[in-house]
Amino acid sequence: MIGNNKIVAIIPARGGSKGIPRKNIKELNKKPLIAYSIEEALKSKYIDRVIVSTEDLEIANISKSFGAEIPFMRPDALARDNTPGIEPIIHCIEYLREVEKYDVQYIICLQCTTPLRTSVQIDEAIEKIVNSNNDSLVSVTESEISPFWMKKIVDDKLVDFIEDSTFYARRQDAPEVYTLNGAIYIAKTELLLKNRNWYTENTLSFIMDRVSSIDIDDLIDFKFAEFLLNHKENFKDEDII
Template sequence: MSANFLALILARGGSKGIPKKNIKILNGKPLLAYTIEEAKKSKFIDRVVLSTESEEIAEVGKRYGAEVPFMRPKELATDEASSIDAIIHALNWLKMNEDYWPKFTVLLQPTSPLRTVKDIDGAIEKLLEHNAESLVSLCEVDKHPFWLKKIIDNRVVPYTEEGQHITRRQDLPKVYSLNGAIFIAESILLVKERSFYVGRTIPYIMPKERSVDIDNIIDWHLAEILMKERD
């Protein structure tokens, strides 16, 4: 199966939890740089395009090798704006202005700086091998839902009845959560369905040490520690 792949990176300037998160220096480089550099190493990805409304982020992206052929409209970079609208805007802009339409769109969020080209190419290889329409990256959960609790009328009760009698970790079925590192979908289906869950969505399992998704300062410090250990 021959196909072309666009790596799309969404990086807006209005991060509230960690100000200027996407260009904040992490272990010597802007956070955004890690995703750009690994995407550019891929043997499958044709283009690495950054979508941002921030001139400052755009300059950092260009410095590390990303294309910034357009600036994202401000209304698609607010807290209320959805990522899918920014993705569709990017795809439509490339089609209308450059007559470029990738078979697959690979969303690589800059908040996953520990993801490597091995993960990116491994995910694409799996997608092609299984002739699938979409793929998402996952990692095994730390806190199994069978052991979660909820409070009803000031009483602690099982979140799910299914697992309340399981007491040994090894008896738990494997459960996974999205790690936010890699999303791939056929571009035409992505635009039509406004989702990365199109057709048959297959999983790509990543280890926990490469699955940190930076949402807050604790995640940031964890990523920093893991990076230093890896170096």
């Protein structure tokens, strides 16, 4: 808790991942992937409860063994391939409010797929949004590829993706651009319930380094994350190209 604000972390983890079967509990460096997010959330100075939302009994049991709460099993209807990511978050908020009579001021979503995100970053993000009193906060990292240097193909010919991008003669001269990294989402609970979206006109950015932003989608990402866990003390962020 920070001030009088109750803060709950929700870690969504369904069992039916496609790219890597059972990805959320696949062992990364001899530990289930989901354990990294649970452990860092539990280290936070401000998070009051760490809840895993899952429909899968094995994921639930593993999550409990690492200290997360499983106050409910997620309905199967909210664990399908086409389920919008916000829906399990809304379901959890409504469960806490209606069943437990537990009101929360801020919700933070921590996806399993960014295992190198740290408790220090989580706490810095919480401090930033609470102290600013903005609606929400979403983490980003500097994009490896600038859209000003991207091309599209029209009639088999290369065309600038962004018109007049040739104005930037060197890549270093182009504006810095950022991409969502999926690591941290925070919002005021009431606004999240109202908008069913993390984004408003008052959404803050939280910039993270590229190593902490590693997002596991396929086996190549998985192996790269494993490599970084074993060797990250040897790298500076600018070394990851």
